[in-house]
Amino acid sequence: MSDQATFNQPRTGASIALRVLLWAVLIVFAIWFLLPAYVVVGTSLKGLEEIRGGSLLALPHELNFSSWRHAWSEACIGVNCTGLEPYFWNSVGMAIPSVIISTLLGALTGYSLTKFKFKGANLVFALILFGCFVPFQVVILPMAVTLGKIGITNTVYGLILVHSVYGMAFTTLFFRNYYVTIPDELVRAATIDGAGFFTIFRRIILPLSPPIIVVSVIWQFTQIWNDFLFGASFTTGGAQPIMVAMNNLVNTTTGVKQYNVDMAAALITAAPTIFVYIIAGRYFVRGLTAGSVKG
Amino acid sequence: MTHPPLKIADRIARWLPQIVVAPCFAAILFFVYGFIAWTAYISFTKSKMLPNYNLIGTRPYERLFQMDRWGVAQENLFIFGILFIAFAIVIGCLLAVLLDQKIRAEGFIRTIYLYPMAISFIITGTAWKWIMNPSLGLETVVRSWGWESFSFGWTNDANLAVYALVMAAVWQSAGFVMALFLSALRSVDQDIIKAASLDGASPWKIYMRIILPSMRPVFMSAIVILSHLAIKSFDLVVALTGGGPGYSSTLPANFMYEMTFRRNEIGIGAASAMIMLATVAAIMVPYLYSELRGKKHV
Amino acid sequence: MASLTIKNAVKRYGNVEVLKGVDIDLQDGEFLVLLGASGCGKSTLLNMIAGLESVTEGEISIGDRVINDVHPKDRDIAMVFQSYALYPNMTVAKNIAFGLEMRGVPKAERETAVLEVAKMLQMDHLLDRKPGQLSGGQRQRVAMGRALVRRPEVFLFDEPLSNLDAKLRLEMRTEIKRLHKRLNATMVYVTHDQIEALTLADRIAILKDGEVQQLASPAEIYDQPVNMFVAGLVGSPPMNFIKSKVTQADTGLVAEVSVLANGVEQPMLLDLSQQPADLTDWIGREVIVGLRPEAITQDGQGASFDSDIDVTEATGADTLCVLTWNGQEVMARVSSGYAQIIEGTMAFSIDMSRASLFDPKTEMRLS
Numbered sequence: 001m002s003d004q005a006t007f008n009q010p011r012t013g014a015s016i017a018l019r020v021l022l023w024a025v026l027i028v029f030a031i032w033f034l035l036p037a038y039v040v041v042g043t044s045l046k047g048l049e050e051i052r053g054g055s056l057l058a059l060p061h062e063l064n065f066s067s068w069r070h071a072w073s074e075a076c077i078g079v080n081c082t083g084l085e086p087y088f089w090n091s092v093g094m095a096i097p098s099v100i101i102s103t104l105l106g107a108l109t110g111y112s113l114t115k116f117k118f119k120g121a122n123l124v125f126a127l128i129l130f131g132c133f134v135p136f137q138v139v140i141l142p143m144a145v146t147l148g149k150i151g152i153t154n155t156v157y158g159l160i161l162v163h164s165v166y167g168m169a170f171t172t173l174f175f176r177n178y179y180v181t182i183p184d185e186l187v188r189a190a191t192i193d194g195a196g197f198f199t200i201f202r203r204i205i206l207p208l209s210p211p212i213i214v215v216s217v218i219w220q221f222t223q224i225w226n227d228f229l230f231g232a233s234f235t236t237g238g239a240q241p242i243m244v245a246m247n248n249l250v251n252t253t254t255g256v257k258q259y260n261v262d263m264a265a266a267l268i269t270a271a272p273t274i275f276v277y278i279i280a281g282r283y284f285v286r287g288l289t290a291g292s293v294k295g
Numbered sequence: 296m297t298h299p300p301l302k303i304a305d306r307i308a309r310w311l312p313q314i315v316v317a318p319c320f321a322a323i324l325f326f327v328y329g330f331i332a333w334t335a336y337i338s339f340t341k342s343k344m345l346p347n348y349n350l351i352g353t354r355p356y357e358r359l360f361q362m363d364r365w366g367v368a369q370e371n372l373f374i375f376g377i378l379f380i381a382f383a384i385v386i387g388c389l390l391a392v393l394l395d396q397k398i399r400a401e402g403f404i405r406t407i408y409l410y411p412m413a414i415s416f417i418i419t420g421t422a423w424k425w426i427m428n429p430s431l432g433l434e435t436v437v438r439s440w441g442w443e444s445f446s447f448g449w450t451n452d453a454n455l456a457v458y459a460l461v462m463a464a465v466w467q468s469a470g471f472v473m474a475l476f477l478s479a480l481r482s483v484d485q486d487i488i489k490a491a492s493l494d495g496a497s498p499w500k501i502y503m504r505i506i507l508p509s510m511r512p513v514f515m516s517a518i519v520i521l522s523h524l525a526i527k528s529f530d531l532v533v534a535l536t537g538g539g540p541g542y543s544s545t546l547p548a549n550f551m552y553e554m555t556f557r558r559n560e561i562g563i564g565a566a567s568a569m570i571m572l573a574t575v576a577a578i579m580v581p582y583l584y585s586e587l588r589g590k591k592h593v
Numbered sequence: 594m595a596s597l598t599i600k601n602a603v604k605r606y607g608n609v610e611v612l613k614g615v616d617i618d619l620q621d622g623e624f625l626v627l628l629g630a631s632g633c634g635k636s637t638l639l640n641m642i643a644g645l646e647s648v649t650e651g652e653i654s655i656g657d658r659v660i661n662d663v664h665p666k667d668r669d670i671a672m673v674f675q676s677y678a679l680y681p682n683m684t685v686a687k688n689i690a691f692g693l694e695m696r697g698v699p700k701a702e703r704e705t706a707v708l709e710v711a712k713m714l715q716m717d718h719l720l721d722r723k724p725g726q727l728s729g730g731q732r733q734r735v736a737m738g739r740a741l742v743r744r745p746e747v748f749l750f751d752e753p754l755s756n757l758d759a760k761l762r763l764e765m766r767t768e769i770k771r772l773h774k775r776l777n778a779t780m781v782y783v784t785h786d787q788i789e790a791l792t793l794a795d796r797i798a799i800l801k802d803g804e805v806q807q808l809a810s811p812a813e814i815y816d817q818p819v820n821m822f823v824a825g826l827v828g829s830p831p832m833n834f835i836k837s838k839v840t841q842a843d844t845g846l847v848a849e850v851s852v853l854a855n856g857v858e859q860p861m862l863l864d865l866s867q868q869p870a871d872l873t874d875w876i877g878r879e880v881i882v883g884l885r886p887e888a889i890t891q892d893g894q895g896a897s898f899d900s901d902i903d904v905t906e907a908t909g910a911d912t913l914c915v916l917t918w919n920g921q922e923v924m925a926r927v928s929s930g931y932a933q934i935i936e937g938t939m940a941f942s943i944d945m946s947r948a949s950l951f952d953p954k955t956e957m958r959l960s
Contacts, residue, residue, distance in 0.1 A: 040425070130580075
C-alpha cells in the first residue's frame with residue numbers, strides 16, 4: 001500500500017474537497033457498473049403492464065417471480081417451448097467434462113514443459129501459447145467439417161472436444177507459469193530419492209497446485225459457460241448450450257415481446273458464473289491477470 | 296569395469312515428458328495450425344456452401360475487399376478498437392489510481408467494478424440493449440425528468456450503433472484493466488516512493504513521474520489484450536445491435552460468420568478469417584516474442 | 594562404501610564447453626571439496642555425478658561400476674541441495690522416509706530408520722512438522738537426514754550451508770565434519786567458500802572455467818598453490834602478490850622491493866635462498882613474490898624491517914596492517930596486542946620460507 005504517497009494528508013479544506021471528489025467519481029462509476037444489474041433484476045420482477053406503464057428505473061411494485069419460472073420452464077426458444085432448463089443442463093454437461101479435461105492436460109503439459117526441459121520445449125510452449133490468441137474465426141470452418149467427419153456435430157461431445165482443445169492452450173499457460181515458480185531442486189531431489197515422472201507429479205507437484213487448479217477451473221468454466229461462437233456454430237435446436245438458447249429466446253420475434261422474461265432468462269443464464277465470481281472472486285482476478293503476466 | 300545397459304523402464308521414463316506433452320501438442324498442431332492451413336487454403340478457392348478444393352488464386356480476397364459490408368466492418372473495427380482500448384485504459388487506470396488512495400470499502404467497490412468480467416458478452420449485450428430501448432429504456436426515463444433532448448437509443452441509429460458497442464464493451468472490460476493496474480500499482484517498490492516523498496515530491500508528482508512510468512509493461516499488456524478482445528468481438532454485436540441497423544455496426548468476426556454460415560460464401564468467409572488472423576498476429580507475435588525472450592529462465 | 598572415479602569428464606551445451614576434461618580419483622571414505630567461483634562448472638560436475646546431467650564425454654564410476662547411463666535412483670548416492678529442496682507438503686518424517694518409500698522399504702523399517710537418523714541429528718522432536726514451520730538450520734538438518742537415512746555409497750552436497758547465517762554455518766560445518774568421521778563415507782562437497790573447503794576437505798579440487806587447477810590436500814593448496822589463481826582464491830585476506838626483480842647478492846639470490854618507512858621509500862631485499870625452485874634462469878628478470886599476510890608479522894620471527902602503517906584492521910584474534918611496498922598495498926597480520934599504533938612506523942619481520950614465486954606471464958608457480 002502506498003505509504004506517504006496518498007492524498008491522505010492533514011485535513012485541510014483542499015484535501016477534504018479532493019476526498020469528496022474522489023468518492024463522487026468512485027460512486028458515479030459504481031452506479032454505471034451496477035445499472036445493468038439493477039435494470040435486469042428489476043425488469044425481471046415486474047409484470048408486462050408495469051414495464052410498459054412505469055419507468056425503467058422504478059422499483060417493482062411487488063416481487064413477482066413468475067417471469068423467472070416462465071423463462072426456466074415455459075418460454076419458447078424457436079419452436080420449442082421448453083424454457084431454458086434443458087439448455088442449462090446442456091451447458092452443464094458440456095462445461096464440466098471440458099473443464100476437467102483441459103485442466104488435467106494443462107497441468108501435465110505445464111509440468112513436463114517446466115520441470116523436464118527437453119530439447120524444443122520452449123518452441124512447443126511458444127506454439128501452444130499462440131493457440132491462446134488465434135481468433136477462433138479461423139478454425140470454426142475446418143472444425144465444423146471435422147466434427148461432421150467424426151459424426152459428433154450438434155452433440156455435446158463435439159462441444160466438449162472443441163472447448164477441451166482450445167481451453168488447453170490457456171490451462172497450459174496457467175500451469176506453466178505457476179510451475180516455473182516451484183524450484184527445480186524439488187524435482188531433482190525426488191528423482192534422486194527414486195521417484196519417477198508420475199510419482200513426482202502426484203506426490204510432490206500436485207499437492208502444491210490447488211491455487212492454480214482453482215484459477216484454471218474458474219477461468220475455464222467461465223469461458224466455456226459464456227461461449228457463444230462455438231455453440232452457435234456447431235449446434236442447433238435442442239443441443240444448444242444455454243448462451244445460444246438465451247440469445248434465441250430474446251430474439252424470438254413471434255408474439256408479444258416479454259421483456260421481463262428476457263431479463264429473467266439473462267439472469268438465469270448469468271447466474272452460474274456470477275455465483276462463481278462471488279464465492280471465488282480472488283482467484284478470478286488472478287486468472288484474468290495470469291494471461292498478461294507471463295513467467 | 297562393467298558398463299550396465301540402461302534398463303528398458305528407464306529408457307521409457309526418459310521419454311515420458313515428451314510422451315505426456317504429445318497429446319496436447321498434437322491437438323494444438325492439428326486443431327490450430329492444421330486448421331489455419333486448411334482455412335488459408337480454402338481462402339484461395341471458390342468454395343460456396345461446401346468446401347471446393349480448386350485454387351482460384353487471390354480472387355476471394357479481391358472480392359472481399361470490394362464488398363461494402365467488409366469495408367464497413369473494417370472501419371467499424373478501427374473505430375471500435377481505438378475507442379474501446381482508449382476508454383477502457385483511461386477509465387481502468389483512473390479507477391485503479393483512485394482505489395489506491397486508502398479507500399475504506401476498497402474490496403467491496405472493486406467487486407462491483409469487476410463483476411462484468413464474469414458475465415458473457417451476450418448477457419451484457421442483452422442488458423444494454425434493453426437499457427437503450429427507445430421507447431421503454433433510459434432515454435424515456437431521463438426525458439421524463441425534464442431533459443427533453445436526451446438521446447440514448449444508440450442501437451437503432453446507424454451512426455451511433457458502433458458507439459453503443461464501445462460503451463458496452465468498456466463497461467465489460469474497464470474493471471479488468473483496473474485490476475491489472477491495481478496489482479501493478481501495489482507492486483511498485485515502496486522504497487522508491489518513500490525516497491521520492493523525502494525528496495519533497497507531491498503525491499501527484501509521484502504518480503505522474505514515478506509510478507505510472509514504471510508501469511509501462513502493464514500498459515503494453517493491457518493494450519495487447521484489449522486489442523485482441525476487440526478483434527475477436529462477435530457475441531456483443533450479436534446480442535446488442537445484431538450488426539444493424541442494416542450492417543452499419545457489423546464487425547469482421549460477424550462478417551465472417553455471416554458469410555460462412557448464412558450466405559454460403561465459405562471462400563470469402565475464410566479469406567476474412569485470414570485477414571483477422573493476420574491482424575491478430577501482427578499485434579501478438581512481436582508482443583509474445585518480447586515477453587518470452589525477455590524472461591527466459593535458464 | 595565406494596571409491597569414485599571421474600575420467601576425462603566433458604560437458605557441453607551445444608558449442609559451449611562447461612567442463613573440459615576433468616580427472617578426479619577419489620578413495621573410499623574420502624571427503625572431496627569442489628571449490629570455485631560461480632560458473633566454474635563445479636555444480637555441473639556434481640550434477641553429473643548425481644545423474645541429473647548427462648555426461649557428454651568421459652566416464653564416471655562408483656566402485657568398479659560405470660554409472661554414466663545409470664538412472665540417479667540406481668546410483669546409490671544421496672544429495673543435499675542448497676535450497677534443501679524439502680517437499681513442502683510432507684512432514685519432516687515423510688520427507689526423510691520418501692526415498693526409502695520409493696525403494697519399497699516396508700513401513701515399519703522406514704519408521705525405525707527415520708527415528709534413528711532423527712536422533713543422530715537431534716531433531717526427533719520435529720518429525721511431525723512441515724518444512725514451512727522450521728527454521729533455516731532445522732531445514733538444513735532435515736535435508737541432511739534425508740540423505741543419511743538411505744546410507745548411500747556417496748554423499749553429494751551442493752553448497753548446503755550457503756543459505757545459513759554465519760553462526761549456524763559454523764555449527765553445521767562442524768556437524769558435517771563429525772558425520773563424515775562417523776560414517777566414513779565418500780563425500781563430494783561443492784562450495785565457493787574457501788574456509789569451508791579448507792576445514793572440511795581431505796582433498797580440494799579447485800575449478801576454473803571447467804578445468805581443475807589443482808587437486809590436493811588443503812595444506813598443500815594453501816602452502817604451495819600451483820598458480821596465482823589458486824593462491825588468490827584460498828586464504829583470507831588473500832595472498833599478497835609483489836612484483837620484483839631477481840638479483841644476485843652476496844648472500845645468494847634476492848628479490849628487491851621498496852618499502853615506505855618514515856615516509857621515505859627504502860630498498861629491502863627478500864631472501865630467496867630457501868626457495869626450492871632453481872632460479873638461475875630468472876636472474877635479472879621479474880617474478881611475482883607471493884606472501885601470505887601471516888608471513889609478514891611482528892618483529893622477531895625472521896628478517897626484520899621497518900614499515901609505515903597505512904591502516905590497521907583489528908579482527909579480534911589478530912590485526913591486519915596495510916603497508917606500502919612498491920607503491921602497492923600489502924597486508925601483514927600481527928597479533929592484536931602488538932599493533933596498538935594506528936599510524937606510524939613499526940618493525941615487522943618476514944618469513945621468506947613461506948613465500949611462493951610465480952611466473953608473471955603464465956602465472957604458474959616456479960618450481
